[in-house]
Amino acid sequence: MTAGLSPGRIVVVGAGQAGVQTAEALRAGGFAGELLLLGDEPHAPYHRPPLSKAWLAGEVEAAQLVMRAPEALARKQIELRTGVQVEAIDRPAKEIVLAGGERLGYTGLVLATGARARRLPLDQADAPNVHVLRTRDEASALAAALAEGGPLVVIGGGFIGLEVAATARKKGVEVTVLEALPRLLARVLPPLLSAWFEALHRSHGVQLRTGVQVEALEAGADGRVKAVRLAGGERLPCGAVLLGVGAQANDELARASGLACERGIVVDACGRTADPAIVAAGDCTARRLPDGSLLRLESVQGASEGGKAAAAALLGQDKPFTATPWFWSDQHGRKLQMAGLATGATQSVLRGDTAAASFSVWHYAGDRLIAVDTVDEPRTHLLARKLLDAGVWPAPAQAADAGFETASLLAR
Numbered sequence: 001m002t003a004g005l006s007p008g009r010i011v012v013v014g015a016g017q018a019g020v021q022t023a024e025a026l027r028a029g030g031f032a033g034e035l036l037l038l039g040d041e042p043h044a045p046y047h048r049p050p051l052s053k054a055w056l057a058g059e060v061e062a063a064q065l066v067m068r069a070p071e072a073l074a075r076k077q078i079e080l081r082t083g084v085q086v087e088a089i090d091r092p093a094k095e096i097v098l099a100g101g102e103r104l105g106y107t108g109l110v111l112a113t114g115a116r117a118r119r120l121p122l123d124q125a126d127a128p129n130v131h132v133l134r135t136r137d138e139a140s141a142l143a144a145a146l147a148e149g150g151p152l153v154v155i156g157g158g159f160i161g162l163e164v165a166a167t168a169r170k171k172g173v174e175v176t177v178l179e180a181l182p183r184l185l186a187r188v189l190p191p192l193l194s195a196w197f198e199a200l201h202r203s204h205g206v207q208l209r210t211g212v213q214v215e216a217l218e219a220g221a222d223g224r225v226k227a228v229r230l231a232g233g234e235r236l237p238c239g240a241v242l243l244g245v246g247a248q249a250n251d252e253l254a255r256a257s258g259l260a261c262e263r264g265i266v267v268d269a270c271g272r273t274a275d276p277a278i279v280a281a282g283d284c285t286a287r288r289l290p291d292g293s294l295l296r297l298e299s300v301q302g303a304s305e306g307g308k309a310a311a312a313a314l315l316g317q318d319k320p321f322t323a324t325p326w327f328w329s330d331q332h333g334r335k336l337q338m339a340g341l342a343t344g345a346t347q348s349v350l351r352g353d354t355a356a357a358s359f360s361v362w363h364y365a366g367d368r369l370i371a372v373d374t375v376d377e378p379r380t381h382l383l384a385r386k387l388l389d390a391g392v393w394p395a396p397a398q399a400a401d402a403g404f405e406t407a408s409l410l411a412r
Ligand SMILES: Cc1cc2nc3c(=O)[nH]c(=O)nc-3n(C[C@H](O)[C@H](O)[C@H](O)COP(=O)(O)OP(=O)(O)OC[C@H]3O[C@@H](n4cnc5c(N)ncnc54)[C@H](O)[C@@H]3O)c2cc1C
Pocket: 013, 014, 015, 016, 017, 018, 019, 038, 039, 040, 041, 047, 048, 049, 050, 051, 052, 084, 085, 086, 087, 112, 113, 114, 115, 133, 134, 135, 160, 250, 253, 281, 282, 283, 284, 297, 298, 299, 300, 301, 303, 326, 327, 328, 329, 330
Protein backbone atom coordinates (compact mmCIF):
# COMPACT_ATOMS: atom_id res chain seq x y z
CA MET A 1 0.00 0.00 0.00
CA THR A 2 1.22 3.54 -0.59
CA ALA A 3 0.11 6.84 0.83
CA GLY A 4 -1.58 7.23 -2.55
CA LEU A 5 -4.16 4.65 -1.51
CA SER A 6 -5.53 6.99 1.14
CA PRO A 7 -8.18 7.63 2.04
CA GLY A 8 -8.63 4.01 2.92
CA ARG A 9 -9.07 2.52 6.36
CA ILE A 10 -6.25 1.11 8.43
CA VAL A 11 -7.27 -0.96 11.42
CA VAL A 12 -4.77 -1.51 14.23
CA VAL A 13 -5.57 -4.51 16.43
CA GLY A 14 -4.15 -4.08 19.93
CA ALA A 15 -3.89 -0.75 21.74
CA GLY A 16 -0.57 -1.28 23.53
CA GLN A 17 2.87 0.19 22.90
CA ALA A 18 3.18 -1.21 19.39
CA GLY A 19 -0.38 -0.37 18.34
CA VAL A 20 -0.15 3.24 19.51
CA GLN A 21 3.28 3.71 17.97
CA THR A 22 2.18 2.28 14.63
CA ALA A 23 -0.97 4.39 14.51
CA GLU A 24 0.93 7.57 15.33
CA ALA A 25 3.69 6.77 12.84
CA LEU A 26 1.05 6.20 10.16
CA ARG A 27 -0.31 9.69 10.77
CA ALA A 28 3.17 11.21 10.99
CA GLY A 29 4.03 9.42 7.75
CA GLY A 30 1.15 11.08 5.93
CA PHE A 31 -1.66 8.52 6.06
CA ALA A 32 -4.80 10.61 5.68
CA GLY A 33 -7.47 7.92 5.73
CA GLU A 34 -9.53 6.47 8.56
CA LEU A 35 -7.42 5.06 11.38
CA LEU A 36 -8.96 2.75 13.99
CA LEU A 37 -7.13 1.54 17.08
CA LEU A 38 -8.94 -1.40 18.69
CA GLY A 39 -8.04 -2.81 22.08
CA ASP A 40 -9.75 -5.52 24.11
CA GLU A 41 -8.73 -4.12 27.50
CA PRO A 42 -11.09 -1.65 29.18
CA HIS A 43 -8.34 0.98 29.63
CA ALA A 44 -6.86 3.60 27.34
CA PRO A 45 -3.29 2.66 26.27
CA TYR A 46 -1.00 2.44 29.30
CA HIS A 47 2.63 1.66 30.12
CA ARG A 48 3.27 -1.91 31.26
CA PRO A 49 6.78 -1.63 32.78
CA PRO A 50 5.58 0.15 35.97
CA LEU A 51 3.10 -2.69 36.64
CA SER A 52 5.82 -4.73 38.36
CA LYS A 53 7.65 -1.70 39.74
CA ALA A 54 6.28 1.70 40.86
CA TRP A 55 2.60 0.88 40.20
CA LEU A 56 2.73 -2.34 42.18
CA ALA A 57 4.55 -0.50 44.96
CA GLY A 58 1.71 2.05 45.03
CA GLU A 59 4.14 4.84 44.15
CA VAL A 60 2.38 6.15 41.04
CA GLU A 61 -1.18 7.20 40.32
CA ALA A 62 -3.29 5.64 37.59
CA ALA A 63 -2.87 8.83 35.54
CA GLN A 64 0.89 8.25 35.39
CA LEU A 65 0.37 4.85 33.77
CA VAL A 66 -1.47 6.37 30.83
CA MET A 67 0.52 6.22 27.59
CA ARG A 68 -1.93 8.18 25.44
CA ALA A 69 -5.20 9.68 26.56
CA PRO A 70 -8.09 9.10 24.13
CA GLU A 71 -8.22 12.88 23.49
CA ALA A 72 -4.54 12.93 22.46
CA LEU A 73 -5.28 10.16 19.95
CA ALA A 74 -8.44 11.91 18.79
CA ARG A 75 -6.42 15.04 18.03
CA LYS A 76 -4.48 12.92 15.55
CA GLN A 77 -7.70 11.54 14.12
CA ILE A 78 -6.95 8.14 15.60
CA GLU A 79 -10.20 6.55 16.72
CA LEU A 80 -9.60 4.50 19.85
CA ARG A 81 -12.11 1.81 20.72
CA THR A 82 -11.49 -0.02 24.00
CA GLY A 83 -13.15 -3.20 25.20
CA VAL A 84 -13.31 -4.45 21.62
CA GLN A 85 -12.12 -7.96 20.84
CA VAL A 86 -11.18 -8.84 17.29
CA GLU A 87 -12.11 -12.46 16.73
CA ALA A 88 -11.12 -13.18 13.16
CA ILE A 89 -9.51 -11.84 10.03
CA ASP A 90 -11.22 -12.54 6.74
CA ARG A 91 -8.27 -11.93 4.43
CA PRO A 92 -10.03 -12.59 1.10
CA ALA A 93 -12.73 -10.03 2.02
CA LYS A 94 -10.20 -7.72 3.73
CA GLU A 95 -12.41 -7.56 6.80
CA ILE A 96 -11.99 -8.19 10.47
CA VAL A 97 -14.72 -9.70 12.60
CA LEU A 98 -15.40 -8.33 16.08
CA ALA A 99 -16.84 -10.28 19.00
CA GLY A 100 -20.56 -9.89 18.45
CA GLY A 101 -20.21 -10.31 14.70
CA GLU A 102 -19.61 -6.74 13.44
CA ARG A 103 -17.37 -6.73 10.39
CA LEU A 104 -15.00 -3.89 9.52
CA GLY A 105 -13.30 -3.57 6.16
CA TYR A 106 -9.65 -2.52 5.90
CA THR A 107 -7.23 -1.45 3.26
CA GLY A 108 -4.36 -2.02 5.69
CA LEU A 109 -4.26 -4.10 8.87
CA VAL A 110 -1.77 -3.87 11.74
CA LEU A 111 -1.53 -6.76 14.18
CA ALA A 112 -0.18 -5.48 17.49
CA THR A 113 -1.80 -8.02 19.78
CA GLY A 114 1.13 -8.37 22.18
CA ALA A 115 1.56 -11.37 24.44
CA ARG A 116 -0.09 -12.85 27.50
CA ALA A 117 1.39 -14.34 30.64
CA ARG A 118 2.09 -18.05 30.38
CA ARG A 119 0.35 -20.32 32.87
CA LEU A 120 1.64 -23.63 34.15
CA PRO A 121 -0.02 -26.95 33.42
CA LEU A 122 -0.63 -27.57 37.11
CA ASP A 123 -3.86 -28.26 38.93
CA GLN A 124 -4.98 -25.14 40.85
CA ALA A 125 -3.03 -22.81 38.52
CA ASP A 126 -6.32 -20.93 38.09
CA ALA A 127 -7.01 -20.62 41.83
CA PRO A 128 -7.99 -17.08 42.88
CA ASN A 129 -4.71 -16.41 44.73
CA VAL A 130 -2.50 -17.64 41.85
CA HIS A 131 -1.53 -14.54 39.89
CA VAL A 132 0.08 -13.68 36.60
CA LEU A 133 1.23 -10.21 35.62
CA ARG A 134 0.70 -8.75 32.20
CA THR A 135 -2.22 -6.34 32.41
CA ARG A 136 -3.18 -3.46 34.61
CA ASP A 137 -6.07 -5.47 36.05
CA GLU A 138 -3.74 -8.37 36.86
CA ALA A 139 -1.38 -5.90 38.56
CA SER A 140 -4.24 -4.51 40.66
CA ALA A 141 -5.17 -8.03 41.77
CA LEU A 142 -1.54 -8.74 42.69
CA ALA A 143 -1.26 -5.45 44.57
CA ALA A 144 -4.33 -6.42 46.61
CA ALA A 145 -2.71 -9.79 47.38
CA LEU A 146 0.46 -8.06 48.59
CA ALA A 147 -1.63 -5.81 50.79
CA GLU A 148 -3.02 -8.94 52.43
CA GLY A 149 0.55 -9.70 53.51
CA GLY A 150 1.68 -12.90 51.78
CA PRO A 151 3.84 -14.85 52.11
CA LEU A 152 4.32 -14.71 48.33
CA VAL A 153 5.83 -17.55 46.35
CA VAL A 154 7.12 -16.47 42.95
CA ILE A 155 7.50 -19.27 40.43
CA GLY A 156 10.14 -18.21 37.90
CA GLY A 157 13.32 -16.22 38.46
CA GLY A 158 13.04 -14.03 35.34
CA PHE A 159 12.67 -10.28 35.14
CA ILE A 160 9.01 -10.04 36.06
CA GLY A 161 9.26 -12.50 38.95
CA LEU A 162 12.31 -10.74 40.34
CA GLU A 163 10.88 -7.25 39.97
CA VAL A 164 7.74 -8.37 41.80
CA ALA A 165 9.88 -10.01 44.48
CA ALA A 166 11.76 -6.73 44.97
CA THR A 167 8.54 -4.72 45.14
CA ALA A 168 6.98 -7.20 47.56
CA ARG A 169 9.96 -6.88 49.90
CA LYS A 170 9.56 -3.12 49.75
CA LYS A 171 6.01 -3.66 50.99
CA GLY A 172 7.33 -5.87 53.80
CA VAL A 173 5.99 -9.10 52.30
CA GLU A 174 7.89 -12.35 52.82
CA VAL A 175 8.92 -13.70 49.39
CA THR A 176 10.40 -16.91 48.05
CA VAL A 177 11.50 -17.13 44.41
CA LEU A 178 11.62 -20.59 42.84
CA GLU A 179 13.72 -21.07 39.72
CA ALA A 180 14.04 -24.35 37.85
CA LEU A 181 17.42 -23.53 36.32
CA PRO A 182 20.58 -23.50 38.42
CA ARG A 183 20.76 -19.68 38.39
CA LEU A 184 18.55 -16.60 38.03
CA LEU A 185 18.05 -14.93 34.63
CA ALA A 186 20.14 -17.72 33.11
CA ARG A 187 18.82 -17.23 29.59
CA VAL A 188 19.74 -13.56 29.39
CA LEU A 189 22.62 -12.86 31.76
CA PRO A 190 26.10 -14.33 32.32
CA PRO A 191 26.82 -16.22 35.56
CA LEU A 192 28.58 -13.19 37.02
CA LEU A 193 25.43 -11.06 36.80
CA SER A 194 23.17 -13.90 37.95
CA ALA A 195 25.36 -14.18 41.04
CA TRP A 196 25.20 -10.41 41.56
CA PHE A 197 21.39 -10.43 41.36
CA GLU A 198 21.19 -13.39 43.73
CA ALA A 199 23.29 -11.52 46.28
CA LEU A 200 21.21 -8.37 45.78
CA HIS A 201 17.94 -10.19 46.40
CA ARG A 202 19.27 -12.12 49.38
CA SER A 203 20.55 -8.90 50.94
CA HIS A 204 16.97 -7.59 50.76
CA GLY A 205 15.54 -10.65 52.43
CA VAL A 206 14.26 -12.55 49.37
CA GLN A 207 14.45 -16.31 49.80
CA LEU A 208 15.89 -17.81 46.61
CA ARG A 209 15.68 -21.42 45.57
CA THR A 210 17.35 -22.31 42.27
CA GLY A 211 17.39 -25.71 40.54
CA VAL A 212 14.00 -26.63 42.03
CA GLN A 213 10.93 -28.14 40.39
CA VAL A 214 7.42 -27.24 41.40
CA GLU A 215 5.39 -30.43 41.69
CA ALA A 216 2.00 -29.19 42.85
CA LEU A 217 -0.05 -26.31 44.12
CA GLU A 218 -1.96 -27.47 47.19
CA ALA A 219 -5.35 -25.87 47.70
CA GLY A 220 -7.47 -25.70 50.84
CA ALA A 221 -11.21 -26.30 51.09
CA ASP A 222 -11.83 -22.66 50.04
CA GLY A 223 -10.08 -23.29 46.71
CA ARG A 224 -7.14 -21.04 47.53
CA VAL A 225 -3.61 -22.34 47.22
CA LYS A 226 -2.12 -22.81 50.69
CA ALA A 227 1.26 -24.24 49.75
CA VAL A 228 3.57 -24.87 46.83
CA ARG A 229 5.02 -28.39 46.87
CA LEU A 230 8.45 -29.02 45.39
CA ALA A 231 9.70 -32.24 43.84
CA GLY A 232 11.04 -34.13 46.83
CA GLY A 233 8.03 -33.21 48.94
CA GLU A 234 9.04 -29.93 50.58
CA ARG A 235 6.05 -27.59 51.10
CA LEU A 236 6.25 -23.82 51.04
CA PRO A 237 3.20 -22.27 52.73
CA CYS A 238 1.88 -19.20 50.91
CA GLY A 239 -0.82 -16.56 50.89
CA ALA A 240 -0.38 -15.91 47.18
CA VAL A 241 1.54 -17.27 44.20
CA LEU A 242 2.87 -15.40 41.20
CA LEU A 243 3.55 -17.34 38.03
CA GLY A 244 6.44 -15.52 36.37
CA VAL A 245 7.15 -18.10 33.74
CA GLY A 246 7.27 -15.99 30.62
CA ALA A 247 4.90 -14.69 27.99
CA GLN A 248 3.29 -16.24 24.97
CA ALA A 249 2.67 -14.28 21.77
CA ASN A 250 -0.98 -13.57 20.93
CA ASP A 251 -0.66 -14.89 17.38
CA GLU A 252 -3.88 -16.92 17.15
CA LEU A 253 -5.73 -14.40 14.99
CA ALA A 254 -2.90 -14.36 12.46
CA ARG A 255 -2.47 -18.14 12.58
CA ALA A 256 -6.18 -18.78 12.00
CA SER A 257 -6.09 -16.50 8.98
CA GLY A 258 -3.27 -18.53 7.43
CA LEU A 259 -0.33 -16.22 8.18
CA ALA A 260 2.95 -17.89 9.14
CA CYS A 261 3.45 -18.07 12.91
CA GLU A 262 6.32 -19.59 14.85
CA ARG A 263 6.35 -18.49 18.51
CA GLY A 264 4.85 -15.28 17.11
CA ILE A 265 3.70 -13.77 13.83
CA VAL A 266 6.62 -14.15 11.45
CA VAL A 267 7.64 -10.79 9.99
CA ASP A 268 10.63 -9.30 8.23
CA ALA A 269 12.61 -6.38 9.68
CA CYS A 270 9.96 -4.02 8.27
CA GLY A 271 7.12 -5.82 10.04
CA ARG A 272 5.72 -7.28 6.83
CA THR A 273 3.83 -10.55 6.75
CA ALA A 274 3.31 -12.56 3.55
CA ASP A 275 0.07 -10.58 3.02
CA PRO A 276 0.92 -7.15 1.56
CA ALA A 277 -2.05 -5.56 3.36
CA ILE A 278 -1.04 -6.87 6.80
CA VAL A 279 1.89 -5.88 9.00
CA ALA A 280 2.62 -6.81 12.60
CA ALA A 281 4.69 -5.26 15.40
CA GLY A 282 5.68 -5.76 19.01
CA ASP A 283 5.51 -8.72 21.36
CA CYS A 284 3.21 -10.68 19.03
CA THR A 285 5.94 -10.96 16.37
CA ALA A 286 8.95 -13.13 15.63
CA ARG A 287 11.34 -11.42 13.25
CA ARG A 288 13.03 -13.52 10.57
CA LEU A 289 16.73 -12.66 10.53
CA PRO A 290 18.96 -12.87 7.44
CA ASP A 291 20.47 -16.17 8.70
CA GLY A 292 16.96 -17.69 8.81
CA SER A 293 16.65 -17.71 12.58
CA LEU A 294 13.80 -15.99 14.43
CA LEU A 295 14.23 -13.16 16.90
CA ARG A 296 11.57 -12.55 19.52
CA LEU A 297 11.90 -9.32 21.44
CA GLU A 298 9.62 -8.49 24.33
CA SER A 299 10.52 -4.91 25.07
CA VAL A 300 9.26 -1.37 24.89
CA GLN A 301 11.91 -0.58 22.28
CA GLY A 302 10.96 -3.62 20.19
CA ALA A 303 7.31 -2.55 20.23
CA SER A 304 7.94 1.09 19.41
CA GLU A 305 10.67 0.63 16.79
CA GLY A 306 8.82 -2.34 15.29
CA GLY A 307 5.71 -0.16 15.15
CA LYS A 308 7.50 2.60 13.26
CA ALA A 309 8.91 0.10 10.78
CA ALA A 310 5.49 -1.52 10.27
CA ALA A 311 3.82 1.85 9.67
CA ALA A 312 6.43 2.73 7.06
CA ALA A 313 5.92 -0.65 5.36
CA LEU A 314 2.17 -0.02 5.07
CA LEU A 315 2.99 3.34 3.53
CA GLY A 316 5.19 1.64 0.96
CA GLN A 317 8.53 2.56 2.53
CA ASP A 318 11.43 0.43 3.73
CA LYS A 319 12.50 1.50 7.22
CA PRO A 320 13.71 -1.76 8.75
CA PHE A 321 14.10 -2.05 12.51
CA THR A 322 17.68 -3.22 12.81
CA ALA A 323 18.90 -1.04 15.67
CA THR A 324 20.61 -2.67 18.63
CA PRO A 325 17.97 -4.12 20.96
CA TRP A 326 17.87 -2.66 24.47
CA PHE A 327 16.00 -3.39 27.67
CA TRP A 328 16.03 -2.41 31.34
CA SER A 329 14.98 -3.80 34.68
CA ASP A 330 14.69 -2.15 38.10
CA GLN A 331 15.17 -4.25 41.23
CA HIS A 332 15.81 -3.07 44.81
CA GLY A 333 16.70 0.41 43.61
CA ARG A 334 19.33 -0.82 41.13
CA LYS A 335 18.93 -0.41 37.38
CA LEU A 336 20.15 -3.00 34.91
CA GLN A 337 20.30 -1.86 31.28
CA MET A 338 21.07 -4.24 28.47
CA ALA A 339 22.29 -3.21 25.01
CA GLY A 340 22.49 -5.95 22.38
CA LEU A 341 21.84 -9.64 22.93
CA ALA A 342 24.42 -11.64 24.83
CA THR A 343 23.22 -15.02 23.53
CA GLY A 344 26.19 -16.71 21.88
CA ALA A 345 28.81 -14.79 23.87
CA THR A 346 32.10 -16.65 24.22
CA GLN A 347 33.65 -14.15 26.60
CA SER A 348 32.22 -11.68 29.12
CA VAL A 349 34.48 -8.97 30.48
CA LEU A 350 33.84 -7.06 33.69
CA ARG A 351 34.58 -3.33 33.59
CA GLY A 352 34.78 -1.94 37.09
CA ASP A 353 33.86 -3.73 40.28
CA THR A 354 30.59 -5.51 41.05
CA ALA A 355 30.86 -4.26 44.63
CA ALA A 356 30.94 -0.64 43.43
CA ALA A 357 28.01 1.73 42.92
CA SER A 358 28.05 0.94 39.19
CA PHE A 359 29.79 -1.37 36.71
CA SER A 360 29.37 -2.94 33.28
CA VAL A 361 29.87 -6.31 31.61
CA TRP A 362 30.95 -6.47 27.96
CA HIS A 363 30.06 -9.55 25.94
CA TYR A 364 32.04 -10.80 22.95
CA ALA A 365 31.45 -13.55 20.40
CA GLY A 366 35.04 -14.27 19.44
CA ASP A 367 36.51 -10.78 19.36
CA ARG A 368 33.27 -9.09 18.22
CA LEU A 369 31.33 -7.08 20.80
CA ILE A 370 27.70 -8.27 20.84
CA ALA A 371 26.21 -6.84 24.03
CA VAL A 372 26.88 -4.69 27.07
CA ASP A 373 25.04 -4.96 30.39
CA THR A 374 25.34 -2.03 32.75
CA VAL A 375 24.28 -1.61 36.35
CA ASP A 376 23.51 1.99 37.32
CA GLU A 377 25.59 3.35 34.42
CA PRO A 378 23.10 4.98 32.05
CA ARG A 379 25.86 6.81 30.16
CA THR A 380 27.77 3.63 29.44
CA HIS A 381 24.52 2.05 28.28
CA LEU A 382 23.90 4.84 25.77
CA LEU A 383 27.50 4.70 24.62
CA ALA A 384 27.29 0.92 24.19
CA ARG A 385 24.21 1.30 21.99
CA LYS A 386 26.08 3.78 19.82
CA LEU A 387 29.16 1.53 19.62
CA LEU A 388 27.05 -1.50 18.70
CA ASP A 389 25.05 0.47 16.12
CA ALA A 390 28.25 1.87 14.63
CA GLY A 391 30.01 -1.51 14.64
CA VAL A 392 33.06 -0.27 16.56
CA TRP A 393 34.20 -1.52 19.94
CA PRO A 394 37.04 -1.80 22.37
CA ALA A 395 39.09 -5.01 22.40
CA PRO A 396 38.23 -7.15 25.45
CA ALA A 397 41.40 -6.04 27.23
CA GLN A 398 40.49 -2.39 26.62
CA ALA A 399 36.95 -2.96 27.92
CA ALA A 400 38.39 -4.51 31.08
CA ASP A 401 40.67 -1.51 31.60
CA ALA A 402 38.58 1.10 33.43
CA GLY A 403 41.14 3.73 32.40
CA PHE A 404 40.51 3.16 28.68
CA GLU A 405 38.20 5.84 27.20
CA THR A 406 35.65 3.73 25.29
CA ALA A 407 33.92 6.90 24.04
CA SER A 408 37.07 7.83 22.12
CA LEU A 409 36.28 5.02 19.67
CA LEU A 410 33.23 6.87 18.39
CA ALA A 411 35.13 10.06 17.73
CA ARG A 412 37.39 8.27 15.24
C1 LIG B 1 5.00 -6.29 34.27
C2 LIG B 1 5.80 -5.94 33.03
C3 LIG B 1 6.99 -5.25 33.16
C4 LIG B 1 7.73 -4.93 32.02
N1 LIG B 1 8.90 -4.25 32.18
C5 LIG B 1 9.61 -3.89 31.08
C6 LIG B 1 10.81 -3.14 31.20
O1 LIG B 1 11.25 -2.80 32.30
N2 LIG B 1 11.45 -2.79 30.05
C7 LIG B 1 10.99 -3.14 28.80
O2 LIG B 1 11.61 -2.80 27.79
N3 LIG B 1 9.87 -3.88 28.68
C8 LIG B 1 9.18 -4.25 29.78
N4 LIG B 1 8.03 -5.00 29.64
C9 LIG B 1 7.63 -5.45 28.30
C10 LIG B 1 6.87 -4.38 27.56
O3 LIG B 1 5.90 -3.82 28.38
C11 LIG B 1 6.25 -5.03 26.31
O4 LIG B 1 7.30 -5.52 25.52
C12 LIG B 1 5.40 -4.08 25.53
O5 LIG B 1 4.34 -3.60 26.31
C13 LIG B 1 4.86 -4.78 24.28
O6 LIG B 1 3.94 -3.94 23.65
P1 LIG B 1 2.90 -4.55 22.58
O7 LIG B 1 2.10 -3.38 22.11
O8 LIG B 1 3.60 -5.38 21.59
O9 LIG B 1 1.98 -5.54 23.39
P2 LIG B 1 0.96 -5.26 24.58
O10 LIG B 1 1.46 -4.16 25.43
O11 LIG B 1 0.73 -6.59 25.21
O12 LIG B 1 -0.36 -4.76 23.86
C14 LIG B 1 -1.17 -5.60 23.09
C15 LIG B 1 -2.61 -5.25 23.34
O13 LIG B 1 -3.42 -5.93 22.37
C16 LIG B 1 -4.57 -6.45 23.02
N5 LIG B 1 -5.14 -7.54 22.20
C17 LIG B 1 -4.65 -8.78 22.03
N6 LIG B 1 -5.46 -9.50 21.21
C18 LIG B 1 -6.47 -8.68 20.86
C19 LIG B 1 -7.62 -8.85 20.04
N7 LIG B 1 -7.87 -10.00 19.42
N8 LIG B 1 -8.48 -7.81 19.89
C20 LIG B 1 -8.23 -6.62 20.51
N9 LIG B 1 -7.15 -6.41 21.30
C21 LIG B 1 -6.28 -7.42 21.47
C22 LIG B 1 -4.01 -6.91 24.36
O14 LIG B 1 -5.00 -7.12 25.31
C23 LIG B 1 -3.11 -5.72 24.70
O15 LIG B 1 -3.83 -4.70 25.32
C24 LIG B 1 7.27 -5.33 30.75
C25 LIG B 1 6.07 -6.04 30.64
C26 LIG B 1 5.34 -6.35 31.76
C27 LIG B 1 4.05 -7.12 31.62
